[in-house]
Amino acid sequence: HEPKRVIFLGPNHFQNVDYFPTLKIPENDPNIVLSFHFYIPHLVTHYKASWSNIRDYNGPVQYPGIPIAPDDTVGYDLKLRSILEHYMHEYMDRNYLEKRLQPALVKAKATNRQLYCGEFGCLPNVSEAARNTWFKDLISxxxxxxxxxxxxxxxxxxxxxxxxxxxxxxxxxxxxxLE
Known part of the structure; x- marks a missing residue:
């Protein structure tokens, strides 16, 4: 059965899509599916997660939109503010998610492989509207x-x-x- 066994292969750093360009794939094995996890933007999907490096941020979070305003980070320590900096300047919506999926799509096309998003989700700590919009955007x-x-x-x-x-x-x- 081994010649027919399907293998799911993903990039480094918890199958992060950004690492697809460096993923080496065996050339003559048609049974490889490219796998990835997708928790982008992390501030939205992991807001207030106890194990996250952003766990201490309790200010408002927006999706879609610019997730946080600079004023919302006043009073937080410099280390947390530097982590949150990324979320203050870019509008994040369906188009942003699509852009972030590109490394996976490019690798799949270049290697003629099927893609599998084996993990994604959003904690219910953001607003229900933000969470539902994120799920709808990504699933679509x-x-x-x-x-x-x-x-x-x-x-x-x-x-x-x-x-x-x-x-x-x-x-x-x-x-x-998608009803």
């Missing part, structure tokens, strides 16, 4: 580009498709199924 881009996908994770109080406490949809059905 994945579908338009024929990229197979899987949300992290199935059922939880965090990234889950379903809420842990009652099995209700945490992400609206019409977004998940």
């Amino acid at each position: 881009l994945l579908e338009e580009n024929n990229i197979a996908w899987s949300i992290w994770d199935f059922k939880s109080s965090g990234f889950g498709v379903f809420r842990a406490e009652d099995w209700s949809f945490a992400i609206p059905r019409e977004i998940l199924f």
Whole structure:
């Protein structure tokens, strides 16, 4: 069975799309699928995540839009402000996500490989409107580009498709199924 086994291969740094240009792929193996994770913009997807380097930022976060205003970082230490600097100057929306997907799309086209987004999600710590718009934008881009996908994770109080406490949809059905 080994000649037919499918292997999912992704770039370094937690399968970050930005590292696709340096990913080396065996040439004569048709059973390789290119895999990546997508948590961009990180401030939106990981807002207030306890394990994140941005966990101490409690100001407002926008999506779509420029995620934070410079004034929103006043009073935070210099290290956190320098991390947040990136989120103060660029408008982030569906077009931004599409631009950030480009390294994966370019590599897939150049190597004639299928893409799989094996992890993506957004914690429910941003506004419901921002979270739902982010999911709608990303899922529609994945579908338009024929990229197979899987949300992290199935059922939880965090990234889950379903809420842990009652099995209700945490992400609206019409977004998940593009109804």
